[in-house]
Every structure is written in structure tokens, then in C-alpha cells.
Amino acid sequence: MTTAAQNQIQSEVFRILGDPTRRKLFERLAREGELTVSALTVGSKVSQPAVSQHLAALKLAGLVSDRREGRAIHYSVKPEGLKPLVNWVEHYTQFWADKFDNLEAFLNKMDN
Amino acid sequence: MTTAAQNQIQSEVFRILGDPTRRKLFERLAREGELTVSALTVGSKVSQPAVSQHLAALKLAGLVSDRREGRAIHYSVKPEGLKPLVNWVEHYTQFWADKFDNLEAFLNKMDN
DNA sequence: CCAATACATAAGCTATCACTTATATATCCT
DNA sequence: AGGATATATAAGTGATAGCTTATGTATTGG
Numbered sequence: 001m002t003t004a005a006q007n008q009i010q011s012e013v014f015r016i017l018g019d020p021t022r023r024k025l026f027e028r029l030a031r032e033g034e035l036t037v038s039a040l041t042v043g044s045k046v047s048q049p050a051v052s053q054h055l056a057a058l059k060l061a062g063l064v065s066d067r068r069e070g071r072a073i074h075y076s077v078k079p080e081g082l083k084p085l086v087n088w089v090e091h092y093t094q095f096w097a098d099k100f101d102n103l104e105a106f107l108n109k110m111d112n
Numbered sequence: 113m114t115t116a117a118q119n120q121i122q123s124e125v126f127r128i129l130g131d132p133t134r135r136k137l138f139e140r141l142a143r144e145g146e147l148t149v150s151a152l153t154v155g156s157k158v159s160q161p162a163v164s165q166h167l168a169a170l171k172l173a174g175l176v177s178d179r180r181e182g183r184a185i186h187y188s189v190k191p192e193g194l195k196p197l198v199n200w201v202e203h204y205t206q207f208w209a210d211k212f213d214n215l216e217a218f219l220n221k222m223d224n
Numbered sequence: 225c226c227a228a229t230a231c232a233t234a235a236g237c238t239a240t241c242a243c244t245t246a247t248a249t250a251t252c253c254t
Numbered sequence: 255a256g257g258a259t260a261t262a263t264a265a266g267t268g269a270t271a272g273c274t275t276a277t278g279t280a281t282t283g284g
Contacts, residue, residue, distance in 0.1 A: 011132045018127030019272075020119070030204060037231055050273060052232055071230045071281045079208045082201070083222050089194070089201045092142060096191045110195050131242075149261055162243055164262055183251045183260045 010084045016061045017085075021046055022054040026063060026077065034067075034076040122196045128173045129197075133158055134166040138175060138189065146179075146188040 002010075017023045025040055037055065041048045055075055058064040063081035067074045093110075114122075129135045137152055149167065153160045167187055170176040175193035179186045205222075 007132070011130060011135060014126050014135070015130030018123060018130040020123045021272085023123060023126070030207065038229095046272085047274065048231075049233080049275085053272075056232080068231095068280090073231060079204075080222055082204060086201055086205060086222060089198055092191075092194060093198060095142065110192055110198060133242080150259095158242085159244065160261075161245085161263080165242080168262085180250090180261095185261060 006084065010088050012061050013063070013082070013085050016057055016063065019054070021050070022057060025051065025054050026058055029064060029075055029077045034074045036072045036074055038072070040075070118196065122200050124173050125175070125193070125197050128169055128175065131166070133162070134169060137163065137166050138170055141176060141187055141189045146186045148184045148186055150184070152187070 017026065021044065025044065028040065028043070029035055037048065037051055040055070041051045044051055055064065055066070059066060059075075061081065063078060064075050065078050067076070129138065133156065137156065140152060140155070141147055149160065149163055152167070153163045156163055167176065167178070171178060171187075173193065175190060176187050177190050179188070
């Protein structure tokens, strides 16, 4: 079952990752680990405030956490934040795998 | 590796599924199979044109296909359309599983 | 205590989104 | 042919997203 609340959270995660700039920030944190706002701003094509705004959105969605260390604030990924997304994807892959009654065939179809 | 084009497609899929109304249409098609626009409009909270517009967006993103049969147009899910999303999720789950060097522990962390 | 650094927040602007109503197009039926 | 049905497309509208510049807030070091 999927509750209305969970549904909303799923939409949120989709929406949040739907913006390319924001998703790239998330991906950089995933690849490179903990990074400061400054570090993230360098290499981003937008201003520092824009980066901060995206980070705030990611944080609100539970996708990242932050930690102050002196003047710098270090952001890092919260892998659990992807849970709603993972659940959703698993649900539908499982769903179609069952439907095709052949996981192998389904995955091949996906792999095309 | 991930190409720039793939990246854009991934963002598109995220963005497209980020709208609750549109995602519900996709989910209904997934659960109930092929459905006409009329059928989808009934049970949706928006007008028929709104439904058509969402379906056009889903189609453009490769998430559904349509088939005319007389006056009716039947929409159905294209599971392969989820491939970019599945890839993305798999990449990061695998990534963190490796990082934690313990798939079990990671999945439990996710399951919390 | 004050200037510099790191970041967040405020305010405003523009583009885009999701929706509506109105209308066009395609197909069916008599 | 012509009315009815199913859907798409057009045009307009209000809300929101993402960006910018300007400024506020913490923290550091001299």
C-alpha cells in the first residue's frame, strides 16, 4: 500500500531531482562526499545564493544534511532520502517483472 | 559513464513524474493497463484537456504510447521509459552499497 | 572591535507550468 | 451529409520556480 503522505513525499523527491542544476549538486555530493557551499558554487554555473537555495530545497526533502564547521557549512548526501524513490522504482520494476512473468525478459527489455 | 544527453533525459523523467496529477495518470496506466483518455479523465480531478496535455508530456518523455481505435485513443505504459530512472537509482544504490562495503547494512539503513 | 570570509535570506524579475474555456480535428452512426 | 462522440490543440491566466542582486548573520583573525 501507499499512503497519501508517502505519495506526496515521492512527488517531492521527483520534483526536487527534476531540476538539472539541483540534481548535479546532489550528484557531486554523492561522488565527492562532504562539500562546502563555496566548493559547490565553484563548478556550478549559478551564483552562490542559487546554490544555497538548491541546498535548502534538497535538505527540506531529506536528501542532504549540513554541518557547520567554523564559517563553512559542509553538506553531504543522506542516502536514506532516496528511499521513496527506490521504493517507487522497485515497486514498478517488480510489478512489470511479475506481469511479464519473466524477470529476465523484462530486464532485457529495459536494457535495450 | 553518463552522457550529457542521457543526463537531460533523466532530468526530464524526474521532472515529468514530479507532478502529482501526471504521475497518478502514469500509475493508473501501470496498474490498470491500457486506458482511454475518457477513462483516465473520469477519476482524475482535472479536465479532459488537462489530461490530454499530461498524456502528451508523458508520451514525449517516452513513458507512454498511444493507439487509436475508432474515436478512442488508448494509452498504455512503456516500461522501458523508466530505464533512465532505473539506471540512475541503480547507480546510486550500488554506489552507496560499495561505499558502505556492506550491501546488507545499506539496505537496512534504507529500510528504516 | 572591525574587516574579511562563508553562507543564508530577502526582494524582485522572468519564464515556465498546470490549469481553464473555447475550438479544431477525427471518427462513427444514421 | 450531418450530428454526436472522443480527443487534441489554442489561447489565456494565476501560481510558482529558479535566477539575480542586495543585504543580513555567523564566525574568524588581526
